[in-house]
Every structure is written in structure tokens, then in C-alpha cells.
Amino acid sequence: MTALPTGSTMQASNHLAVSDLVKQFGGGRSLIGRELPAVHAVRKLAFHVEAGEILGIVGESGCGKSTVARMLVGLDAPTSGRIELGGSPLAEPGKPIHRRALANRIQYVFQDPLSSLNPRKTIRQILTAPLVYLKHMDKEQIETRLKELMEQVNLRAEFLSRYPHEFSGGQAQRIGVARALAAEPEVLVLDEPVSALDVSVQAQVLNLLQDLRKRFNLTYVFISHDLGVVRNLCDRVAVMYFGRIVETADTDTLFSNPQHHYTRLLLDSVPGTGKQLSVGDQANAELPDPLKPPPGCAFAARCPAATDQCRQTDPELKGTDAHAVACYHPEK
Template sequence: MTAALKITDLTRTFAIGKRLFGPPKARVHAVNPMSFEVRAGETLGIVGESGCGKSTLARMLVGLLPPTSGQIEIEGRALDRADPAAFGRLIQYVFQDPVSSLNPRKTIRQIIEAPLRNLHGLHGPALDTRIAELFEAVNLRPEFLSRYPHEFSGGQAQRIGIARALAASPRILILDEPVSALDVSVQAQVLNLLAELKARLNLTYLFISHDLAVVEAVSDRIAVLYFGSLVETGPAEKVFAAPRHPYTKLLADSAPVVGRPLGGAQSGELPDPLNPPSGCAFAGRCPRVSDICRAEVPKLRRIEGDQFAACHHPGEF
């Protein structure tokens, strides 16, 4: 079966300290060579600390940021970076801050119309009908179309953002912290809506979040990123219950749990991106570190079943 999304050796570096002539003073590797597949109809949860490369990866996937190297394929088709519309018709982005992601100078109707006109060429009655269908799909009232983004609550604005993404009729949605800015009760409503839309429209999701409980609840599989690299992947019910990489264990222990004191996880920070360590980037925080960890970068490999880890000393933690 063809994967809904496949990335091969995708990388992104940023120049630091640009000069008028000659090369930059340094380069930061935000995303190291990364390869994985997302099956059609599944939800892949992506987790990791701030600065691990989650948002950079997401922006490359939707064409907002060009990769330094590597390839992106959707349903077996390699995307042409010179054709932004190709990205828009196949993959769309739902942003973290729902209100600021909407143009404050445009009405909601104008915001929803843009992808329908530019990507699908809709006009007249066909345009009106499609807008009504989208608003019904996200449970919003038609009278909202004449209003502006600042007139809505966070939950309503996120529903508008979802409607805008669906207007392109994409195959895949990138959900970048889609509920982190919302109240807990509203989070549940938006998550239920996303689950309903996924089932009805046969969508594929990449769900990025810091909330491990939410990611585990909504995901079929989970990908764990650390310092720009993929360090573990596996079924959602296994990755946090029986982690195979020590960083995954650290993430699980860092999540707040009722009855458990805070600060129980091992301390430490991400390495300096301007002076990355040799070998495994997690070696300075790892309880199982050895000489090989400081000398060789571990490769992602199968550990058991569908669980993969990039670790020289994998095991249950």
C-alpha cells in the first residue's frame, strides 16, 4: 500500500552570522537527515522538547520552508518545491494560535474563499455552497461569515482555521499544537471534531504537541524527536508504556501526573546547536551512556515489533 506521506533524508540547516561575501560564520542543523512514512488514514503523533525540530519539520512538509535536502512524497508523488499550489491541494496546516493565524483585516468569508478560489477555481453558487458545507462540517453558524477574527473565542477561531484547511480538500493535515491555546473543555470539543472529520473525510493527521496525554490518546503511532533527529517510533500504546530510548522515558517522566511530585525526571538541556556533540546528542543526559555513545551517532533500527529506536543500548526503561 502506498504511504500517504513519505519523507526521505529530509534536512534543514540555517545560516548564522551571514557575511556580505563568503560563507556564513556557522550553520545550525535544525533537522538532521530524517526518513519516515505515514500510512493513509492514521494519526502520527510527533513529540519532543522545544527546539527539537518539530515545527521546522512541519513547515517543510507544507511548503512554508524549503528543505536543505531530501524529498517529500504524498501518495507516491514527489512534491515540486517550485509549485506551492501542489502542497496546498494535498497537505494543509492548522496553526497553534487560532486567532493570530487568521488575517485580522479580512472577514471570515474572505478567509475561507481564498483557497476555494485559488486552488479550486470556485465562483458564484458553487462557492457559496462549498462555504456552507465547510461551516456545517465544523459546526459554525452561517452568520459568522460576515464577522472578523477578533470577534471569536479561541475555540471558534480554531474551528474556522480547520474549515480553512479543509477548503483545499487536502489528503493530510498538519496539526501543530492545535488545542494548546484552548481551555480544557474546549480542547475536548476540538479533538472530538478532528476525530469526526478524520473518519468522515478519510484524512491523515500529523499531530504535534507537548501534551503527551493528548498525543497518546489521539495517535496511532508516535515519533519522538530530539535535537533535530528521530530517536524513537512505535505504536502509541507501547512508546510511553515501554519506551526503548532513554529520552522517551525522560519525556514520559516529565509529564505531570496527579499524586506524583514534580521534578522527578532527570535534569538537563538540549546541547548547544552551534557546538553539537560528537556521537549521540543525548549522551550528556543518558543514564546508560558508554564510550561508543560519545563516539558514534546511533542509527534508527528495529528493536521489537513495530518499535524503532536510535540507541546503542536500547531496552525497556
């Protein structure tokens, strides 16, 4: 995976590729023609992930991570930009999203495992739904597949008759993963999949995810606040700030040689594994107003190296596959 400079051409070899992705909520015009305010949640964002890789996406609360995730799995339509999987478009503005076709290729694992499972349905019912609607399996095939799925997430088959509230958070998240695997997708988008879990349980779920990735050659987009988890799990990392990717690199490179001033601030503020990402005690720690994005670099108000150029024009993401940064005056 690497981030692509905004507007650049996608490469055929990219498994999942996003370019110029924009999402605005609201906007448009009122009946009397007055311009309505729009929340600029994702602003010309680009990245790609190779088959079998884990891309970590990190960034503070509100920077747009879940909005990207929801667009990747077709829960939200992009305002503009493209998402491609294996060279074919998943989402294009103005074209309907084929949810069923998409669900067979790319699946979402939610942050809060318990609330993402219907409390009135047994695990059998929850896991059977995608086998019927997406895989069109008959009764016998469903029985075999249910047992396989439970084995794949290290849960006993007798749990199939239980309800979600009978499970711990870690077990519930395994069921969430099994539900995603039922579709036999190529890509899992994991939106803070372990943040709601105790640290000891987090490790078990992360090990399971790592095993499943190898076993089924899955590709992961792994969204997290926790830089320690990202460092341990991900092949590459993309740092998001205010709706854009500001830096992306191989995990080791990003942690040893951050070049964007925001990445540096994040790494300096989060000393160890397991610490939550926060720069809240820094001066001017607020993100800019999403209703009124600044014309230049969104980090300029907080950046010690900001110049007039930074305040006037937003820098594009530039660099190589190994390391790309959106900054006029990167750290060396």
C-alpha cells in the same frame, strides 16, 4: 506509519514519507570565504504515515517540530532529503516548490488560531480565498461550499460575516480547520493545534478533528507538547530530540514499553493527561548547541547509559514498523 532508518528506501504504500530530511538555517560562506555558522534544526529525519492514520510528533521546545511541519507544507525548503506524498515528490532540494499544487494536497493548521486569521477580513473572505485560488469555484459553488465548511466544523453559517476577533479561541481554531479543509487536502499538519486553548475547549476541538479524519479519511501529522493528548488521539508516535526522531512506535507500545532513554525520561516526567511535556528540572536539561551538534548521540550528556560509543557516533533509527529506536543500549 513507521519511522524508516535513515537512508532506507521508501515503500510505495506509504502515504506521506520523509527520508533523510535536513534543515539548516544560515551556513554557507562569507564573501571572504569564511565558513558561516548554521543552525542544525532538523538532522536526517525519516518517518512515514499511512493514509488515514494520525502520527503524533512529540519533543521539547526547540527540537525542530515546527521546522519539519513547515517543510511538509512547503513554507520552508529542505536543505536536503525528500518528502513524498502518494509516491510523488513534494519537496526535493534544488527544485522549486509548487505551492498551489502542494496546498491542494497538504494543509497546515497553526498553533495560535486568532493570530493565524487576518483580523481585517471576514470569515467569508478568509474561507473564500482558497475556494477561488485553489479550487477555481464560481460564485454559486462558493456559496454552497462555504455553508458546507461551516457545517463541517460545527459553526453557524451566519458567522461568515463576522471578523476573527468576534470568536473565542476554540471557534477561531474551528475556522482555521475549515480554511484547511477548503482545499480538500489529503493530509493536515497540525502544529500544536489545541495548546493555546482551555482544556475543556481542547476536548471539543480534538473530537472534531477525530470526526473529520474519519469522515474524509484524512491523514494527520499531529505535533504536540502534551503527551496526554497524543496518547488519546494518535495511532503512532514519533519522539523527536534535537532534530532527529529517536523512537517511534504504536501509541500503546511507546507508552508501555519506551526503549530510548529520552522517551523514558519524558514519560517519567509527565505523569498524567493534560500535563505539558517538560524535563526542565532534570540535571543537564539543555538541548545541545544547534550551532555545534555533537558527533555522537545528542542525548549522551543527559543519558545514564551513555558509553564512549554513544559519544562518538550518532545511532541510526533501527527496528520494525511496530517499534524503532535510535539507541546503542536501549531499555528492555
